[in-house]
Amino acid sequence: MKEKIAGTGLKVTHQRMVIYDAVLQMNFHPTVEQIYEDIQGENPSISLGTVYKTLETFVEYGLIDRVFTEEGVRRYDPNLEHHGHIYCTNTREIVDYYSEELNEIITGFFKKRKVNNLKIKNITLQINGDKIDPDKDITIK
Amino acid sequence: MKEKIAGTGLKVTHQRMVIYDAVLQMNFHPTVEQIYEDIQGENPSISLGTVYKTLETFVEYGLIDRVFTEEGVRRYDPNLEHHGHIYCTNTREIVDYYSEELNEIITGFFKKRKVNNLKIKNITLQINGDKIDPDKDITIK
DNA sequence: TTTCAAGTTAAGAATGATTCCTAAGTAATA
């Protein structure tokens, strides 16, 4: 983990390691506030401003991604692997969805088309739906 | 336009007509602030709080949609037709993208799969890329 | 090991985004 941060050229500070580790373990696309509260117990001197600043620095250096939401609040994703998101409107959860097959289909679709005035970086899916049993996992096979 | 609002069961107030008309004409997924500034000249007595409340009421009653962004600010879309969004990282624009064909491909893909514990409502594309010439349109043929 | 420069952070203030409150206004019905 230390190497991950160092590998970007950033200085490896205690605060950055704590925040990065917290984000890696929170696999539910947390807000800044959730991350701050998660680390507060063991690290009461890390300030909220530092958490805000550090997360945006991680995004800028490619360590994590922001998550698209319609909420008006920032959320973060440590998972840099190409994937889509399932937005559960009833439980407010955001769940990762992977499909190499569908990714290839969509990529192929756009390769066949003439794209003018746009350099495509990546294409992902936003899947909106309602979770049926909040206590069980969502699976798509 | 009046009928659209009335058709939802909402009272047709002057403020609602002004705000709805403004949103219909702003085809760039505006923020609340942008909508408020747009109507201020001709309607200085409509308050910012009213704009916030009215837009969320329109979403609740199915007149407009919220737009997914990673910004931490609310944006709105009057276009209810099923479509995806092209997010231009360099110009910060959000452009609508339609493809009935791709929509059918994706819908078909999920129909063939076993989806557990999720009732899918809709699936949209999130296309991230860089606009090449900011003054020209993006087209995908 | 020590030094030091450059980058980082704490703390709280400031700013921006959104929600709440209440008295006053008004759309729509009778």
Place this chain on the structure above:
DNA sequence: TATTACTTAGGAATCATTCTTAACTTGAAA
């Protein structure tokens, strides 16, 4: 025209994020 339930203005309050500056610390060089 009267009435009522819903809506709104205006500004306060709350929440989300950024800024400022003095103090701290990382990491490279000596």
